[in-house]
Amino acid sequence: MKAVRIHEYGGPEVLQYEDVEEPEPTTGEVRLDVRAAGVNPVDWMTRKGMVEQRELPWTVGWDAAGVVTETGPEVSELAVGDEVYGLVGFPDGGGTYAEAMVAPEVELMRKPAPLSFEEAAGVPMTALTAWQALDALELEANERVLVHAAAGGVGHFAVQFAKHRGLHVIGTASGSNEDYLRELGVDEFVNYRERRFEEVLDPVDGVIDGVGGETFDRSLEVLKPGGIIDKLPSPPTDEQQELANQHGVEAIMTNVRWNREWFAEITELLEDDTVSVTLDTVLPLSQARKAHRLSEEKHARGKIILKPGDGEAASN
Numbered sequence: 001m002k003a004v005r006i007h008e009y010g011g012p013e014v015l016q017y018e019d020v021e022e023p024e025p026t027t028g029e030v031r032l033d034v035r036a037a038g039v040n041p042v043d044w045m046t047r048k049g050m051v052e053q054r055e056l057p058w059t060v061g062w063d064a065a066g067v068v069t070e071t072g073p074e075v076s077e078l079a080v081g082d083e084v085y086g087l088v089g090f091p092d093g094g095g096t097y098a099e100a101m102v103a104p105e106v107e108l109m110r111k112p113a114p115l116s117f118e119e120a121a122g123v124p125m126t127a128l129t130a131w132q133a134l135d136a137l138e139l140e141a142n143e144r145v146l147v148h149a150a151a152g153g154v155g156h157f158a159v160q161f162a163k164h165r166g167l168h169v170i171g172t173a174s175g176s177n178e179d180y181l182r183e184l185g186v187d188e189f190v191n192y193r194e195r196r197f198e199e200v201l202d203p204v205d206g207v208i209d210g211v212g213g214e215t216f217d218r219s220l221e222v223l224k225p226g227g228i229i230d231k232l233p234s235p236p237t238d239e240q241q242e243l244a245n246q247h248g249v250e251a252i253m254t255n256v257r258w259n260r261e262w263f264a265e266i267t268e269l270l271e272d273d274t275v276s277v278t279l280d281t282v283l284p285l286s287q288a289r290k291a292h293r294l295s296e297e298k299h300a301r302g303k304i305i306l307k308p309g310d311g312e313a314a315s316n
């Protein structure tokens with residue numbers, strides 16, 4: 001079977017589409033035919049060696065949707081033929097960029113019926129991040145939340161979850177995403193390329209910052225004292241913590257993790273179409289390099305997805 005692995009850290013060229021051994025499920029695990037894998041910024045950050053080092057070769061990816069083809073001992077909930085999705089082995093394991101993989105059954109949930117495998121693979125990491133970040137902001141209905149990178153993987157879920165929780169949602173993105181985001185539910189939109197959000201917005205009660213850097217610093221100017229800003233790309237620096245203290249706000253960085261209870265709630269919202277997933281691009285698994293280049297440009301609307309296929313030759 002084919003998988004996309006790295007044998008060294010580096011640019012997209014280190015992604016190797018290659019033959020690997022078929023995985024065998026052990027206790028509590030199932031074998032999954034991966035029908036689609038989601039691409040996340042942490043995939044290429046890991047590929048570059050920017051985050052935790054891992055044992056090489058390493059099969060990339062944590063988001064998967066697929067079909068159970070075998071169950072190991074002591075698997076009680078899932079059966080062969082079940083269509084499932086999940087965030088598998090984050091942050092230590094991974095391995096979703098593959099035609100098949102093994103996963104603990106507790107890290108999988110039945111795929112919402114209305115969603116394709118490609119759509120389902122776009123959900124776990126980003127939806128859980130958005131859910132967790134919103135929880136961390138501790139907002140009440142009608143309070144104002146500012147979502148940076150609102151059209152991205154995390155942002156488009158954050159906007160929808162925030163609306164569902166009755167919040168007043170403000171999203172930043174470039175102008176080409178305005179109609180899209182208004183349809184998704186933002187109450188206010190700021191084109192970050194044309195306007196400085198801190199100059200045009202009334203104060204907000206919380207910020208989900210999917211951009212970081214100076215966007216974080218400027219966000220402090222519109223955050224009400226006592227408010228919380230969740231900086232997702234990396235922990236606030238010492239200087240940024242100091243700046244946050246001066247503004248009387250709290251700066252945090254949540255780290256996404258698998259949580260069955262949250263994921264069950266997210267699954268329900270997808271089942272009944274309260275929330276939807278946007279796909280930017282679907283590529284064959286053999287084009288993982290192209291998928292990473294796209295993701296690294298940081299302008300995807302929604303998700304980039306890889307689809308294991310019919311053994312296409314790897315392309316650069």
Ligand SMILES: NC(=O)c1ccc[n+]([C@@H]2O[C@H](COP(=O)([O-])OP(=O)(O)OC[C@H]3O[C@@H](n4cnc5c(N)ncnc54)[C@H](OP(=O)(O)O)[C@@H]3O)[C@@H](O)[C@H]2O)c1
Pocket residue numbers: 040041042125126129148149150151152153154155172173174175177192210211215231232233234253254255256257295298299300301302
């Ligand atoms: N802490 C955690 O556990 C955790 C978990 C997941 C992700 N993250 C991090 O969160 C960030 C977002 O992740 P993601 O998956 O949503 O990324 P993504 O899908 O790649 O984000 C792409 C989006 O970013 C927008 N964007 C780029 N520059 C912007 C700016 N200056 N202002 C506003 N929007 C801008 C783009 O909109 P335009 O095309 O309109 O510019 C695009 O829609 C990443 O840094 C990721 O590493 C952290």
